[in-house]
Amino acid sequence: MKLLVTGGAGFIGSHFIRHILAKYPDYQVINLDKLTYAGNLENCKDYAKNPNYRFKKGDIVDKKLVDQLAAEVDVIVNIAAETHVDNSIEGPTVFLETNVMGTQNLLETARNHGHGRFIQVSTDEVYGDRLEGSFKENDMLKPSSPYSASKAAGDLLCLAYKRTYGTPVIISRCSNNYGSHQYPEKLIPFFIKKLLAGEKVPLYGNGTNVRDWLHVSDHCKAIDLILHKGKVGEIYNVSANEEHSNLEVTRILLKIFGLPEDKIEYTEDRPGHDLRYSVDASKIKSELGWTPEVKFEEGFRAMVEWYKTNSK
Numbered sequence: 001m002k003l004l005v006t007g008g009a010g011f012i013g014s015h016f017i018r019h020i021l022a023k024y025p026d027y028q029v030i031n032l033d034k035l036t037y038a039g040n041l042e043n044c045k046d047y048a049k050n051p052n053y054r055f056k057k058g059d060i061v062d063k064k065l066v067d068q069l070a071a072e073v074d075v076i077v078n079i080a081a082e083t084h085v086d087n088s089i090e091g092p093t094v095f096l097e098t099n100v101m102g103t104q105n106l107l108e109t110a111r112n113h114g115h116g117r118f119i120q121v122s123t124d125e126v127y128g129d130r131l132e133g134s135f136k137e138n139d140m141l142k143p144s145s146p147y148s149a150s151k152a153a154g155d156l157l158c159l160a161y162k163r164t165y166g167t168p169v170i171i172s173r174c175s176n177n178y179g180s181h182q183y184p185e186k187l188i189p190f191f192i193k194k195l196l197a198g199e200k201v202p203l204y205g206n207g208t209n210v211r212d213w214l215h216v217s218d219h220c221k222a223i224d225l226i227l228h229k230g231k232v233g234e235i236y237n238v239s240a241n242e243e244h245s246n247l248e249v250t251r252i253l254l255k256i257f258g259l260p261e262d263k264i265e266y267t268e269d270r271p272g273h274d275l276r277y278s279v280d281a282s283k284i285k286s287e288l289g290w291t292p293e294v295k296f297e298e299g300f301r302a303m304v305e306w307y308k309t310n311s312k
């Protein structure tokens with residue numbers, strides 16, 4: 001199989017390509033990445049010389065380039081996105097350009113080339129927040145931030161392309177990932193960087209916002225299963241139901257670092273801050289046989305060790 005993976009120099013994309021190259025030695029992967037501030041070729045350096053791997057710097061919005069690359073592959077896995085909610089509040093336009101127009105450009109290419117599969121890597125944030133219970137795949141989308149709204153728009157375009165043109169689209173909607181190689185703007189790597197520098201960690205509001213954590217390797221296994229066994233036109237939620245408030249996660253970090261609670265600096269809350277995310281992943285478990293394997297405590301400690309060794 002030949003894959004075009006977009007956003008492969010980012011956090012999840014770089015792990016996904018590593019997973020594919022290791023598990024399927026006869027597969028070929030083209031990594032298309034714009035190398036925004038969040039993309040880093042260091043994330044791919046352990047497989048950069050693999051003969052089955054090729055990197056191409058470029059934008060998913062670039063029609064000519066996407067068309068050229070897509071002609072060489074059987075499937076497209078769209079992982080590229082603008083991903084930081086705070087940035088989307090400051091400047092939403094680039095989120096629409098990449099997450100909406102970029103997705104549409106890839107869909108249009110897939111339509112013209114008649115690809116076998118188009119996997120759209122989306123997020124649980126498209127459903128918005130809820131205080132109790134979990135969202136199912138057919139629940140209403142109610143995104144809160146420009147980021148999640150742009151991801152929801154990308155998902156809807158995927159479903160429209162399936163319905164209108166028969167494009168073989170499958171969507172995954174995963175909860176928050178943790179693991180190595182993440183740009184230090186998201187809560188966990190950002191806080192680790194601060195603690196390593198001896199600084200306080202700025203926690204939004206009172207820290208009670210709940211996030212549902214999954215190790216990035218378990219997300220990659222889910223995308224792999226969806227790619228190979230997922231049913232075209234379907235949506236699969238992905239989650240280990242490992243819910244922790246941001247304050248709990250911060251306390252776990254402080255404990256690992258052996259630091260006191262006064263290292264927390266409570267700051268003004270993010271506008272529109274979602275209170276709790278939760279998706280029901282029973283469909284991917286029962287239909288595709290996916291199960292999360294990494295235990296939160298073990299994965300979390302290993303991740304902290306990785307950042308301690310690899311942060312500059």
Ligand SMILES: NC(=O)c1ccc[n+]([C@@H]2O[C@H](COP(=O)([O-])OP(=O)(O)OC[C@H]3O[C@@H](n4cnc5c(N)ncnc54)[C@H](O)[C@@H]3O)[C@@H](O)[C@H]2O)c1
Pocket residue numbers: 006007008009010011012013032033034035036037038039040058059060061078079080081082083084098102121122123124151173174175176177178182183
């Ligand atoms: N991180 C999470 O917890 C999480 C959870 C669920 C879903 N997701 C989804 O997974 C995907 C990847 O997230 P991530 O955390 O790895 O993001 P990231 O910010 O670490 O990486 C995004 C990558 O996309 C590239 N990129 C951005 N705009 C591009 C463009 N126009 N053309 C080509 N490349 C471009 C960047 O250079 C970067 O390498 C996103 O679609 C996100 O919505 C992330």
